[in-house]
Amino acid sequence: MSQFPDLVIANGTVVNSFGRQATHVIVDAGKVTALIDATEPVPAATRTIDASGMLVVPGGVDGHCHVAQVTGRFRTLDDFNISSTAALWGGTTTIIDFGIPRDAQETPLDAVLNKKRLAAESRCDVALHGSVISWDETVPWQLEQLAAEGVRSVKMYTTNRGSTMADNDTILKVMREMVRLDGLTYIHAEHDAIITDCTEEHAADGLIGIEHLHRTRPELAEEISVKETLAMAEYTGAPVYFVHQSTPGAVDLVSDARSRGLEAYSETCPHYLTLDDTVYGSTFPEWYACCPPMRSAETVAALKERLATGAIHTVSSDHSCYDLSQKRERTDDVRFMPHGLPGVETRMPVTFTALVTEAGGSVEDFVEVFSAGPARINALPLKGAIVEGFDADLVIFDPAAQRTVDGGALHMGTDFSPFEGKTLNGWPAVVVSAGRVVLDTEGFHDPGPVGRFIARNGFAEHRDALSAPISASA
Numbered sequence: 416m417s418q419f420p421d422l423v424i425a426n427g428t429v430v431n432s433f434g435r436q437a438t439h440v441i442v443d444a445g446k447v448t449a450l451i452d453a454t455e456p457v458p459a460a461t462r463t464i465d466a467s468g469m470l471v472v473p474g475g476v477d478g479h480c481h482v483a484q485v486t487g488r489f490r491t492l493d494d495f496n497i498s499s500t501a502a503l504w505g506g507t508t509t510i511i512d513f514g515i516p517r518d519a520q521e522t523p524l525d526a527v528l529n530k531k532r533l534a535a536e537s538r539c540d541v542a543l544h545g546s547v548i549s550w551d552e553t554v555p556w557q558l559e560q561l562a563a564e565g566v567r568s569v570k571m572y573t574t575n576r577g578s579t580m581a582d583n584d585t586i587l588k589v590m591r592e593m594v595r596l597d598g599l600t601y602i603h604a605e606h607d608a609i610i611t612d613c614t615e616e617h618a619a620d621g622l623i624g625i626e627h628l629h630r631t632r633p634e635l636a637e638e639i640s641v642k643e644t645l646a647m648a649e650y651t652g653a654p655v656y657f658v659h660q661s662t663p664g665a666v667d668l669v670s671d672a673r674s675r676g677l678e679a680y681s682e683t684c685p686h687y688l689t690l691d692d693t694v695y696g697s698t699f700p701e702w703y704a705c706c707p708p709m710r711s712a713e714t715v716a717a718l719k720e721r722l723a724t725g726a727i728h729t730v731s732s733d734h735s736c737y738d739l740s741q742k743r744e745r746t747d748d749v750r751f752m753p754h755g756l757p758g759v760e761t762r763m764p765v766t767f768t769a770l771v772t773e774a775g776g777s778v779e780d781f782v783e784v785f786s787a788g789p790a791r792i793n794a795l796p797l798k799g800a801i802v803e804g805f806d807a808d809l810v811i812f813d814p815a816a817q818r819t820v821d822g823g824a825l826h827m828g829t830d831f832s833p834f835e836g837k838t839l840n841g842w843p844a845v846v847v848s849a850g851r852v853v854l855d856t857e858g859f860h861d862p863g864p865v866g867r868f869i870a871r872n873g874f875a876e877h878r879d880a881l882s883a884p885i886s887a888s889a
Contacts (some may be wrong), residue, residue, distance in 0.1 A: 419839035420448060427466025427811060430778045431473065431648070431770040431800050432787035440471060442807040444744035445850035449803060455556040464845060466811045469534040472782050473801050474508030474808030474848060477759055479658055479682060483533055487578070493736035495827040498759055499538040499866055503853050504826050505760035506843035508539050508808035509790070509798055509869065510734075513570055515546040515579060523547050524557040527566055537866030539848050543797060544601055547570045550585040555592050556688075562596045563607055565870020567794055569593060570601035570658070573640045574610055574706075586644070587615035590653035597873030599793070600648070600655045604640035604665070605632060605707060614750060625700045625746045629708040635653035637707055637726045645672045645679060654678035654874050656792065659733050661687045661707040670726050676886075678874075680728045680792055682863035683718060685758055685765035686833055688730070691703045691715045701742040705733070706754045722784070723774035728792060730766045730784045737827045757827040761820065761834055763810075768843030769832050771814065778814065781841075795869055811845035817844050826859075 422442035427451065428440075437453035441460070457463060482498045484491045493501075512534065514527030521529075527545050531615040534541040545556060545561045545571055549763050558569065569589055571581040581589070586602075592599050614631040617623050622630070640656060645668060648655040660666055660681050672679045691712040694703040697745065703709055710718075721727050735755025745751040758765075766785055769778040790799025797805045817840055822832035846854035851862050 420458070420460045421462065422847070423458055423460035423463045423851065424466050425463055427469050427471040429471045429801050430782055432779050432783040434779065436845060440801060441494070442847065442850050446809055447801060447803055447805050447807050450801070464811070464852070464855070468868050469811050469813055469844065470778060470779070470810065471801065473786040473799055474810055474846070475506050475763060475785050476509045476793070476795060476798055477502065477507045477762060478511045478729055478732070478789040478793050480510045480512050480734040480759055481755060482510070485517050486753055489737065489741055489811070491736040492738055492814070493828040495534050495537040495541070496733065496864070497826070498736065500859070501760040501825065501827040502539050502858060503846050505811065506763040506810040506846055507759060508846070508848040509795065510539060510759065510791060511542045511543065511544060515570070517547055517661050521732055521811050522557060524555070524615065524798065527561055527564065531564070531868060534866070534868060536864045538853070539860055539866045540869050541866055542793065542869040542871055546579070547571055547585060547589050548579055548581055550588050556590070556849055558589070558592050558596055562598060567597070567871045567873060568599040568601050568605065568656070572603040573644065574603065574605040574607040574609055576611065580607060583647070587647050587651060588646060588668065590651040594651060594653050597875050599874045600653050602644050602655060602657050603659070603737035604637055604644055604657055606636040606640040607635040609633065609639065613855050614747050618692055618750070622679050623748050623750065625704055625749055626695050626750065627856055628749045629695055629706060630709070631749060632706060632708050634662045634664065634710060634714065637662055638668060641665045641668045645677065648679060649677055656680040656682065657663055657686050658682050659687065659707065660712055660727070661710050661718065662722050666718065666721045678788050681726065682729045682731050683722065683727050684731060684733045685762055685769065686756060688722060688769040689765055689837070690833060693863050693888070698782045698861070701746050702831055702835070703756070704742055704749070704752050704754050704847065705756050719774050723780070725777045725780070727784065729789045730762065731789065732762045734759040744850065756833050757829045757831070758833070760825050760827050761832060763843060764818070764841045765811055765834060767814065768839045772840050791881060793878070794872040794874055796872055807847055807850040809847040810843045812841055812843045814841050816840065816842055816844070865884065
């Protein structure tokens with residue numbers, strides 16, 4: 416057995432959300448075992464990578480992915496092998512997927528256990544969210560079982576009646592259970608009655624094709640749903656996390672709630688920071704079928720401002736890997752299209768470009784929304800920072816490096832990218848996942864199905880353990 420550590424990343428600038436330092440990073444047995452000032456000699460190791468002139472950041476944590484998702488008669492074309500590989504290509508080393516019941520016969524517990532079984536093929540680490548659609552007397556027991564499995568969050572939809580929508584009674588009862596179980600409530604917030612009525616009116620006028628998607632789901636529907644859900648969270652005392660917020664008004668509602676002491680969090684997605692609703696008048700509007708839809712250029716600019724000020728806590732991909740043949744089956748009617756965009760591989764450069772290059776944020780700000788914030792809010796142990804004892808999930812990248820997105824050259828198992836043709840900064844050069852070098856100048860090195868299922872801590876338990884600065888407490 417070698418007396419040397421497995422890996423040293425030498426002479427790089429390590430950037431955490433709380434600061435930066437020129438450091439040699441020592442990795443052994445899948446962990447960061449030491450950080451040595453870069454003025455010191457480079458320690459001997461089985462492998463040494465010189466990161467001179469480069470930044471070294473924590474591996475990304477994507478808190479919102481839909482892998483092998485079934486929506487009605489459509490199934491995404493990926494599996495955990497494909498999407499975890501794409502995640503690693505994009506500098507993300509941990510993904511959090513959803514166990515959403517496919518129908519009334521599949522229980523929340525069964526949905527999670529089925530996803531956990533599929534996740535055994537993952538190349539990177541995986542955690543899971545549960546989901547509840549309707550309440551019955553078994554739900555409290557099922558949520559207890561999920562918590563015992565390390566699944567400490569539950570997603571509910573306030574829209575999509577007849578499929579994934581949970582009514583207000585269910586949402587409130589689940590929130591109470593999540594408080595009891597020290598968990599986190601995830602919410603897809605769009606007001607169903609407004610969206611249904613607006614969509615039916617557009618359909619009656621023959622304005623229901625993909626080119627009209629943004630008009631069928633108004634900003635008001637999102638913001639009213641956020642306001643209503645925050646009231647239930649305040650009433651129950653439940654921590655609440657809003658996925659894919661697309662308007663500054665929705666973000667401001669969360670900020671106001673936080674000022675009153677609520678544990679409330681805003682997530683947005685790369686596409687809401689970079690694409691506006693003019694895409695629905697483009698040659699290929701089906702490339703942008705997602706809910707909520709893209710918003711006006713003014714809304715996009717204001718949302719990016721909220722990101723730069725720290726009002727948005729995480730940027731997640733909301734990765735859903737349909738292809739164009741699926742998208743094009745019903746471009747004539749958005750009610751029957753599969754919605755969702757591939758994005759787990761491009762989250763790093765799109766977020767970095769939007770936040771740092773364009774909005775003037777710092778690299779530390781980027782690390783916060785890309786890795787540290789998602790890890791902390793989702794109570795993922797030993798993730799989101801490069802400190803001694805944490806998992807050796809690391810990315811070496813050059814913030815000045817530019818590439819133009821070619822959807823056909825990506826690895827997500829689909830044939831398009833909504834960012835096709837965009838020039839982006841900050842692509843990964845080297846990716847280390849659990850101590851393994853999976854991407855370097857020679858290409859991708861498939862580690863096989865080595866991804867671990869990560870059991871999450873309780874929400875308040877994890878928050879309180881990190882109440883001291885992570886650089887000191889770790």
